[in-house]
Amino acid sequence: MPLVRVMAVLLLLCALTACSSSDSDTVRGAADGGRLTIGIRFDQPGLAEHTLDGRFVGFDVDVAEYVAGQLGVHPSGITWRETTSATRETDLTSGNVDLVVATYSITDKRKQLISFAGPYFETGQDLLVRHSDNAITGPEALNGRRLCSVTGSTPAQEVKTRFAQAVQLVEYPRYPDCVTALLAGQVDAVTTDGVILAGYVMQNPELLKVVGKPFSTERYGIGLRKGDPEGQHAIDDAIQQMVTSGRWLDSLRANIGPSGYPLPAPPTVTER
Ligand code: GLU
Secondary structure, three states: OOHHHHHHHHHHHHHHHOOHHHHHHOHHHHHHOOOEEEEEOOEEOOOEEEOOOOOEEOHHHHHHHHHHHHOOOOHHHEEEEEOOOOOHHHHHHOOOOOEEOOOOEOOHHHHOOOEEEEEEEEEOEEEEEEOOOOOOOOHHHHOOOEEEEEOOOOHHHHHHHHOOOOOEEEEEOOHHHHHHHHHOOOOOEEEEEHHHHHHHHHHOOOOEEEOOOOOOOEEEEEEEOOOOHHHHHHHHHHHHHHHHOOHHHHHHHHHOHHHOOOOOOOOOOOOO
16 A cells, blocks of 8 residues: 555544544543543551442542542542552553552652652651560561561562561561451561551551651652653642642641641652
8 A cells, every 4th residue: 555545544543533542541631531540549547448338538539539630530530449559550551540549659660660740748668566565666676577568569678678687578468468467466567658557556556556767768659651741740730739729738637647647748749
């Protein structure tokens, strides 16, 4: 076929399909249709929880809804999908979700596969132990102990490499499994971000405590597919708007405040 005709056929195909493959790959493309599919956690009290009566509540939920709203998507246009520590990148790259708002630390390794907007929150890695335990005072005290973390999250390996080579790592798919194992005496500590751990203490204040000496900086970003700078900038603007409107602090006070976790200042948006 001569080149002109090939081009004409391609143009026609493009017009017929509205070039939908590339449009729906972008956040704007999805949002312009009034819908967004967002990957979120279902089991992190204060951050994102799927309640027994079917609602989604928490700071990450509020951030996701605010950003969706700024993109023109009403809460009724959001489809929530559960994502876990290990599946966040593939949930995005496979097209299973358009955005991930799930205590998702911005790291260079993850940025090879996906993009981040934000950050919208800063926290640090800490340890959750039994209330009666006064021996585990920090990550260095974990040699010979059993430490639980979640597959696909950054924290446990970090402890082993930086602080306690002789720690025994135990991995579960979800944090509540680690908390149950801690309460049952099957592990000695659980590690992840302080703000996540504070939510589990809130559920069992007589039995659990956070050591309270953060040993990393975790910057939470909103994950989106690579190659969508327009989407990234729109989300960055939405985050900034949430902060200046006061909704960011209102949501933190309502969702994280009750756990006693000290509320940080809003971070500077750097992923551009
Ligand atoms: N923020 C850390 C991460 O993205 C730990 C929390 C989590 O597993 O979601 O790996």
